[in-house]
Amino acid sequence: MKVSKTEANKAIAALREELNRHNYLYYVLDQPEITDAKYDQLYGKLVALEEQYPELVTADSPTQRVGGAAGAGFQTVHHRIPLLSLNNAFSEQELGDFDQRIKRLTGAENPAYVAELKIDGLTVALTYQDGVLTQGATRGDGVTGEEVTANLKTVRTIPLRLRGTPPGLVIVRGEVYMNKGDFETLNRTREDSGETLFANPRNAAAGSLRQLDPKITAARRLDGFFYDLLWWEQAGDNGPATQEDALTQLKEWGLKVNPTSTLCASIEEVITFCRRWQGERLTLPYEIDGIVVKLNSLQAQAEIGTTAKAPRSKIAFKFPAQEVETQVREIIVNVGRTGAVTPLALLTPVQIGGSVVSRATLHNDDFIREKEIRIGDTVILRKAGDVIPEIVRVVKEKRTGEEREFQFPTACPVCGSSVYREPGEAVTRCLGAACPAQLKEFIIHFASRGAMNIEGLGPSIISMLLTREMIKDPADLYALTFDQLLTLERFGEKSARNLLTAIERSKATPFDRVLFALGIRHVGAEMARRLATSFRSIDQLLSATKEEFLAVPDIGEAIAESVIHYAGEEQNRRLIHKLKQAGLQMALAPELQEAALPLTGKTFVLTGSLAVLTRSAAEEAIRRLGGKPGSSVSRHTDYVVAGKDPGSKYQKAQELGVKILDEDEFQNLLQEAAARQEREEVDC
Incomplete structure (x- = not known):
């Protein structure tokens, strides 16, 4: 029986709210109130009503999680707030050094920290407009990422609509991961069907999230934890004051927050937390590769700022690396794009840190001599930082006398040119200006995702193009023709068109x-x-x-x-x-072009709490108009913007005679600069 559109609208809204609530109880809190059969019954009613009135389907409907049609590719997203990486600490001493830096930068005698498990997954940013999920993106290089909204909607622990009454615009950062059990199940299924196995849960999560078909992502059972509130946009409200409050707010909105996150009153408590989870990490249902330590005060975080790569207020404590025994079967050398001649150990494959390792860099001739590594040696292999395979030492008591010393080449193994090591440098370089190995590695780098991002142009195709002398440098890629590509092995019309399209698209790379x-x-x-x-x-x-x-x-x-x-x-x-x-x-x-912007060359330092703009929004407005947000006051500072309860920066500005703006004056300056920019654009 078909109901009226008005009745259907009311019923759909009620079912949508009820199902989203049960999703939250089941997937986030692990406290289901109804049986699966009852949930399926409610879900079926919603599907039936939405099929009758498809115009009533909303973005936050539970039916939108299952994934739509496969897409042709991922769009590039420019992150409103850069997703910076973290500096690392590999020892308790380095955590103590971090604490001393924080005390020096903030002036705090006993700064508090929040310690969080560092999930080994894929970093994502979610954007909610008026409470509804409107965009999900991967971290990418921190400045740009890939839009994977349709795929992230299939992750059951990610709410399509935030609970409560969130601000108009919210951006959160988190980690999408795959549980160990789901990873093992996925690999068993792939093995049965003859597919390549994933090396570890992180690779599986990354591969699953980047599927062009959201239905495949939906079947992979991804999960997520969220831990940073990047953007809060609501007039008269600056948001949480501390990281602890931010985590509480994320939970109240229905986002999954790791329950182990702990407020620590001192760095000693942080170290106790790290020791605990270093010992208990294997008991967790998911992989972690360390602990993230964050200064609890968000105002202090903003005031001490960031370096080009990482926030000064946070650090990642990396667990001591795992070690295993293996054998050096052979030593080969690679020639990189800068001519660096790097020895590489080929190893008996061994499982370590969740992946199979069969090779390890030997860095340079000095490294081989210092470690006394020979071909045939039994060695101890470590995954430093749980990422890079590294030979720690030789097990000399297992030598048989059949091991062979490695002789570092005196000529490039690829082009035969002389090799040279500059005084004071550890690296030996090929001097051949036309070395094919250097050229190949250079073009691989040129086409890579972080550079020109020429999709489909991998090492094997580059090798074919070089061998056939179709290219002699990266610029020749832009002169390739359809007919030329058709002559390459395994190249059909579709693959030729796709590659030419990718090359043409790369011309717009910033x-x-x-x-x-x-x-x-x-x-x-x-x-x-x-x-x-x-x-x-x-x-x-x-x-x-x-x-x-x-x-x-x-x-x-x-x-x-x-x-x-x-x-x-x-x-x-x-x-x-x-x-x-x-x-x-x-x-x-x-x-x-900064020269065309009205605030070019002007440096601003913010202190205290702003009533209208968040600190990040204020800094973004300054950058957009050509100015530069600073972290400390000096004679080179042009303006100090003083909000409520300004700190020591206010006093320093007075001492140095730096112009101080209150929030109203700052807003007026921004409005005047924006108006001036608009007039200049019209004149152009």
């Missing part, structure tokens, strides 16, 4: 990532962003002097000399000219 893609020594992704922002175009960058480089924060002698050396090489100049001709972004986009 300037900072193009700069990173160039593979300049010492210039990683973070430094590329800093250089792009400071010099704004490739021409300005390559013509800069050493003094101009050293004037930029965080740029030292090594980076300055490396970029200047790169700029002086004719082959690099030719490559950049070809990339320009191909249409790559060799300057900041006009909207990002």
